Amino acid sequence: MKSNWEEKMIVYMKPGATEEEIGRVTARIEQFGNRHDVSRGDQVMIGIKGPTQKIDEGYFAELPGVERVFRISKKWKEVSREYHQRNTVIDVNGVKIGEGLVVIAGPCTVESREQTSETARMVKAYGANMLRGGAWKPRTSTYEFQGLGEEGLEYLALAKEVTGLPIVTEIMGAEMIPLFEKYGVDIYQVGARSCQNFQLLKELSGINKPVLLKRGLAVTIDEYLCAAEYLHAGNGSNSGNKNVILCERGIRTFETATRNTADVNAIAWIKRYSHLPIIGDPSHATGLRELVPDISRAMVAAGADGLIIEAHFAPENALVDGQQSVRDELEGIIKKCKEIYELVHK
Ligand code: PEP
Ligand code: MN
Numbered sequence: 650m651k652s653n654w655e656e657k658m659i660v661y662m663k664p665g666a667t668e669e670e671i672g673r674v675t676a677r678i679e680q681f682g683n684r685h686d687v688s689r690g691d692q693v694m695i696g697i698k699g700p701t702q703k704i705d706e707g708y709f710a711e712l713p714g715v716e717r718v719f720r721i722s723k724k725w726k727e728v729s730r731e732y733h734q735r736n737t738v739i740d741v742n743g744v745k746i747g748e749g750l751v752v753i754a755g756p757c758t759v760e761s762r763e764q765t766s767e768t769a770r771m772v773k774a775y776g777a778n779m780l781r782g783g784a785w786k787p788r789t790s791t792y793e794f795q796g797l798g799e800e801g802l803e804y805l806a807l808a809k810e811v812t813g814l815p816i817v818t819e820i821m822g823a824e825m826i827p828l829f830e831k832y833g834v835d836i837y838q839v840g841a842r843s844c845q846n847f848q849l850l851k852e853l854s855g856i857n858k859p860v861l862l863k864r865g866l867a868v869t870i871d872e873y874l875c876a877a878e879y880l881h882a883g884n885g886s887n888s889g890n891k892n893v894i895l896c897e898r899g900i901r902t903f904e905t906a907t908r909n910t911a912d913v914n915a916i917a918w919i920k921r922y923s924h925l926p927i928i929g930d931p932s933h934a935t936g937l938r939e940l941v942p943d944i945s946r947a948m949v950a951a952g953a954d955g956l957i958i959e960a961h962f963a964p965e966n967a968l969v970d971g972q973q974s975v976r977d978e979l980e981g982i983i984k985k986c987k988e989i990y991e992l993v994h995k
Contacts, residue, residue: 670714908936
């Protein structure tokens with residue numbers, strides 16, 4: 650007996666299908682007791698949610714306006730390219746992720762009002778499109794600085810006001826959602842250590858803010874896309890959060906010379922088999938400031954839609970991750986990576 654995650658059916662409508670034709674398909678899906686998810690790109694695509702083993706493709710193929718009906722039988726379906734052939738583009742306050750190189754830069758951790766605003770001004774001047782900075786930090790040791798919490802969100806919001814840059818910060822638990830809303834966080838980052846916190850993913854599948862899902866330290870590509878599916882497909886009581894941005898931030902290998910190992914394979918693989926945008930994090934992937942420019946270029950060359958780079962106006966004084974934070978190097982990184990992006994995408 651197949652459980653209901655094993656298959657998903659998708660009905661592709663012919664280009665120019667009418668609303669009436671679409672309505673006939675969705676009505677028939679409802680007759681089977683299933684839910685549907687209508688996606689309107691160049692071509693209308695209707696996903697059938699819930700158990701589909703009793704549904705024959707023919708029930709839909711015979712309807713007017715239907716081009717084809719097919720089933721996806723892997724654990725991640727909605728995030729796959731079979732489900733959605735064109736790249737997903739996510740609009741964050743006018744910054745489009747998935748269309749042109751997007752650079753998110755800023756400190757690992759929000760430390761003070763001045764540090765956040767100064768760094769925001771600096772990264773904007775060097776060409777970054779968004780500001781990053783952790784208010785709550787997932788630290789390995791409980792004795793390490795845990796972040797400023799709500800005060801950190803306040804400083805991020807101020808820096809956004811001053812620079813106009815959208816802000817990205819990490820959410821560690823669903824109870825933080827109201828505070829994130831209050832301070833106008835533009836992208837909710839799910840950190841590597843929360844990549845498989847399925848309860849958190851379920852909660853975030855029901856919000857209308859973009860989620861930046863970082864790859865877990867020891868999560869395979871397949872497991873990573875399964876985690877993304879939790880956000881995209883929703884949890885039964887909602888239809889999912891379609892604004893999912895992936896991030897390759899290095900995986901744990903036997904190597905110790907670098908903090909992690911940048912998996913550029915994953916970027917190329919995911920671009921091929923998923924429609925979601927993926928950005929690279931050369932800072933956590935290497936842990937070494939001097940390697941950040943090189944690995945930024947490698948990630949963009951492999952097909953990344955953007956980068957998230959730790960930058961600080963005084964890296965030598967950074968409370969967290971100073972050894973991997975850049976300063977003036979950021980300008981050159983962005984310039985070079987934009988050239989590479991153009992070469993890759995022309
Ligand atoms: C971060 O972005 O500061 C961070 C904690 O990254 P990761 O979750 O990838 O370790
Ligand atoms: Mn960091």
